[in-house]
Amino acid sequence: MSPRADHLRALLHAHRCADDAETGHKSRMLALLDEPAPFSRHTFEPGHFTASSFVLSPDSQSILLIFHSKLERWLQPGGHVDPTDEDIVAAARRELAEEVGLTDLAPEAGLLDLDIHLIPALTRTSGTEPAHEHFDVRLLFRAKDDRHTAGSDALDAMWVPLAEVNAVDSDSSVLRAVRKLGR
Numbered sequence: 001m002s003p004r005a006d007h008l009r010a011l012l013h014a015h016r017c018a019d020d021a022e023t024g025h026k027s028r029m030l031a032l033l034d035e036p037a038p039f040s041r042h043t044f045e046p047g048h049f050t051a052s053s054f055v056l057s058p059d060s061q062s063i064l065l066i067f068h069s070k071l072e073r074w075l076q077p078g079g080h081v082d083p084t085d086e087d088i089v090a091a092a093r094r095e096l097a098e099e100v101g102l103t104d105l106a107p108e109a110g111l112l113d114l115d116i117h118l119i120p121a122l123t124r125t126s127g128t129e130p131a132h133e134h135f136d137v138r139l140l141f142r143a144k145d146d147r148h149t150a151g152s153d154a155l156d157a158m159w160v161p162l163a164e165v166n167a168v169d170s171d172s173s174v175l176r177a178v179r180k181l182g183r
Helices: 003-014 020-032 088-100 162-167 172-181
Strands: 047-056 062-068 078-080 113-119 122-124 127-129 132-142 154-161
Touching: 003 020, 003 088, 003 132, 020 047, 020 113, 020 132, 047 088, 047 113, 047 172, 062 088, 062 162, 062 172, 078 088, 088 132, 088 154, 113 172, 132 172, 154 162, 162 172
Parallel strands: 047 132
Antiparallel strands: 047 062, 047 078, 062 154, 113 132, 122 127
């Protein structure tokens, strides 16, 4: 096994799941780590790992969401694990810098949430990607201030009060993670 896989395996084993669905995600993620290339964005069967970040405002009252250009909904910043990323945490931090311009943030202890979701087939300049699953590992960060800049896959970014996240066009996995923040 690779150090990156060993690091993620340790984080997954330490994570306490909130419900049966998340427990199922955790089991599938641990099994994916035994596959030959679980971090490669070109592994489509069953899919590959991605890293996401839920960013709390400094006062812990809001969460930073991006309007995702391809999926056309408000989601947490995140994306693929690059070959140069040391581990899943480094991938999440890189995605934060690329998508909302936040750097030098340290994650809160442990993982916040686990999710597996279907990505529809997409046509890219390099060809068509088949439908596949993203095995999304989600971390929690706290912003030092309210500044951010939408970039790369983010058409826009905004702070959304935690109590109002259900009013934006998001998805159930974002709402589940936000519920965890309210506990």
